[in-house]
Amino acid sequence: MKLEDQRTTVYKVDPNHPETADLPTLRTEELLLNMGPQHPATHGVLKVIMELEGERLVKSTPVLGYLHRGVEKLAEGGTYHQFIPHTDRLDYVCAMYNNFAYCRAVEKLMDITVPERAEYLRTLVAEVQRIIGHLFWLGTQALDIGAMTVFFYTFRDREILLDWFDELCGARLTTSWYRIGGVERDFNDSLIDKVKRFLDYFPPKIDEYVIFLEKNRVWLARTRGVAVISAEDALSFGLSGPTLRGSGVDYDLRKYEPYSAYPWCEFSVPVGKNGDTYDRYWIRIEEFRESIKIIKQCLEQMQPGPIMADVPSVTLPPKDRVFTNLESMIQQFKLFSQGFDAPAGEIYCGTEAHKGELGFYIVSTGGGNPYRLKIRSPSFIHMGAFDHMSKGYMIADAVTIFGSYDIVMGECDR
Amino acid sequence: MHPIAEKIQSRFPEGFISSTEWRGDLAISVKREALHDVCAYIRRDPEMDCDYMVHVSSVDWPDEAERFEVVYEVYSIRKRHRIRIKTRVPEDDCRVDSMVDLWMGADFMEREVFDMMGIRFNHHPDLRRILMPDDYTEGYPLRKDFPVQGKGWRDTFDFLNDPN
Numbered sequence: 062m063k064l065e066d067q068r069t070t071v072y073k074v075d076p077n078h079p080e081t082a083d084l085p086t087l088r089t090e091e092l093l094l095n096m097g098p099q100h101p102a103t104h105g106v107l108k109v110i111m112e113l114e115g116e117r118l119v120k121s122t123p124v125l126g127y128l129h130r131g132v133e134k135l136a137e138g139g140t141y142h143q144f145i146p147h148t149d150r151l152d153y154v155c156a157m158y159n160n161f162a163y164c165r166a167v168e169k170l171m172d173i174t175v176p177e178r179a180e181y182l183r184t185l186v187a188e189v190q191r192i193i194g195h196l197f198w199l200g201t202q203a204l205d206i207g208a209m210t211v212f213f214y215t216f217r218d219r220e221i222l223l224d225w226f227d228e229l230c231g232a233r234l235t236t237s238w239y240r241i242g243g244v245e246r247d248f249n250d251s252l253i254d255k256v257k258r259f260l261d262y263f264p265p266k267i268d269e270y271v272i273f274l275e276k277n278r279v280w281l282a283r284t285r286g287v288a289v290i291s292a293e294d295a296l297s298f299g300l301s302g303p304t305l306r307g308s309g310v311d312y313d314l315r316k317y318e319p320y321s322a323y324p325w326c327e328f329s330v331p332v333g334k335n336g337d338t339y340d341r342y343w344i345r346i347e348e349f350r351e352s353i354k355i356i357k358q359c360l361e362q363m364q365p366g367p368i369m370a371d372v373p374s375v376t377l378p379p380k381d382r383v384f385t386n387l388e389s390m391i392q393q394f395k396l397f398s399q400g401f402d403a404p405a406g407e408i409y410c411g412t413e414a415h416k417g418e419l420g421f422y423i424v425s426t427g428g429g430n431p432y433r434l435k436i437r438s439p440s441f442i443h444m445g446a447f448d449h450m451s452k453g454y455m456i457a458d459a460v461t462i463f464g465s466y467d468i469v470m471g472e473c474d475r
Numbered sequence: 476m477h478p479i480a481e482k483i484q485s486r487f488p489e490g491f492i493s494s495t496e497w498r499g500d501l502a503i504s505v506k507r508e509a510l511h512d513v514c515a516y517i518r519r520d521p522e523m524d525c526d527y528m529v530h531v532s533s534v535d536w537p538d539e540a541e542r543f544e545v546v547y548e549v550y551s552i553r554k555r556h557r558i559r560i561k562t563r564v565p566e567d568d569c570r571v572d573s574m575v576d577l578w579m580g581a582d583f584m585e586r587e588v589f590d591m592m593g594i595r596f597n598h599h600p601d602l603r604r605i606l607m608p609d610d611y612t613e614g615y616p617l618r619k620d621f622p623v624q625g626k627g628w629r630d631t632f633d634f635l636n637d638p639n
Binding site: 126129135138169172293294299300411418420422424437444445474475 | 500502526527529530534535546548555557559579584587591604605606608621
């Protein structure tokens with residue numbers, strides 16, 4: 062049924078009918094309810110048109126695009142290096158992972174091998190970002206469901222890591238620390254100390270969140286058996302990340318197509334079996350522990366070395382040389398104004414961000430700009446399954462469901 | 476040639492156009508008429524088994540006779556291979572068959588392609604704009620002839636068009 066037709070079916074009570082003339086009637090029509098675009102629990106500007114039968118959702122139609130900024134169009138007008146800060150604004154909660162996914166895609170296009178130390182640094186920071194993302198998710202999801210306390214605890218710990226980012230690259234959220242061919246700067250001793258201290262500090266805190274939630278009857282009642290999706294349906298919808306793994310599919314690009322330093326680290330991929338919101342929550346809690354393992358191994362295995370690939374025609378010169386050395390300055394200037402000459406061709410490169418598979422499909426016809434850049438954003442694709450997953454649940458569960466995708470509208474609308 | 480491309484070629488000799496392998500990505504070009512059959516084959520055949528929809532995308536090549544390219548990228552969780560199926564459509568008849576009956580996720584992804592590039596999908600259950608407003612009449616933003624700064628009402632703003 063078309064949306065316009067649906068609107069006309071609402072409130073069709075004939076006031077002249079003898080039965081409805083003076084009685085307060087019990088109407089049984091379906092009710093159309095707009096949730097959003099300004100709603101505290103929609104994680105941004107998202108509107109969902111809900112068709113309700115009593116309190117049950119019959120059909121829900123997400124209305125997207127309130128945060129559409131035409132990032133894919135902007136990419137066509139700039140050079141490959143210039144696009145890195147735009148990727149920060151996709152999923153603004155976890156900018157590092159977007160930088161990472163984009164840089165990997167361009168490296169695949171240019172066929173660049175990143176030095177080993179840079180790979181370890183990248184993996185370490187990506188896992189820190191995964192912890193931040195899951196902390197943010199856990200806090201807001203619990204808040205949406207009604208458990209406010211967890212929010213303060215997770216945001217307290219998230220703040221430690223954001224300060225650490227601040228020290229690393231000068232920004233808490235819009236980081237732009239990854240570069241094509243490597244990373245912008247190396248860790249100093251204070252950063253390494255702080256990560257080590259965090260690794261000791263954090264594991265007991267995970268247990269703390271778990272105590273808050275897993276003994277909470279409200280939390281259990283509102284997550285167990287809510288928004289169940291089968292593995293086949295989840296795959297068919299293209300779900301990825303914890304949302305897919307909750308349904309029992311172990312699809313994780315870190316294992317399926319190992320990249321960066323992941324093949325050199327030992328970790329496991331938690332997989333749920335019921336496909337409900339609780340399993341997706343459980344997976345994220347377990348991923349905290351796996352991320353800590355990966356960070357520890359990166360710190361142990363990391364050896365001194367270069368942090369940028371030595372391909373002067375593509376990679377940026379070190380910043381200190383730009384200010385002191387004429388050739389480096391010319392190189393920097395040329396790379397930013399004209400870009401590097403990419404070969405003609407097309408690649409797709411997917412990266413396992415904390416929400417799911419974040420992919421970049423780049424078509425190049427040579428020259429310094431991408432001819433077409435398509436962002437495969439997990440939030441957008443997860444929203445496609447929203448109607449399917451919310452059918453038959455209560456209105457209050459709608460918040461739980463799109464919360465359980467870990468949706469960020471900046472990435473969804475691009 | 477890649478064994479997957481060979482299989483598709485032998486099964487669809489009419490519809491198959493070419494296959495390329497670059498940077499480890501396999502891309503297969505097929506004719507528009509064969510697109511749905513090829514996709515149904517790679518979805519249902521146990522040797523292909525591409526059950527995971529990765530993305531649907533589109534590319535505009537304004538100087539070429541068949542202007543638009545529709546790109547489907549699918550992955551097989553069990554066989555662990557990734558296949559990109561591409562097809563070309565001309566501008567005056569930019570329609571392809573929808574894949575919603577094969578992968579449910581194609582619903583939103585095809586709507587995005589329609590919204591951004593103006594390609595229509597036959598048998599799509601709900602082909603409406605998704606990111607742009609429903610009543611947007613200024614065209615399809617990702618086409619190459621659409622200006623980056625946008626068009627429509629804002630063309631009448633003097634300060635935008637003033638060269639000084």
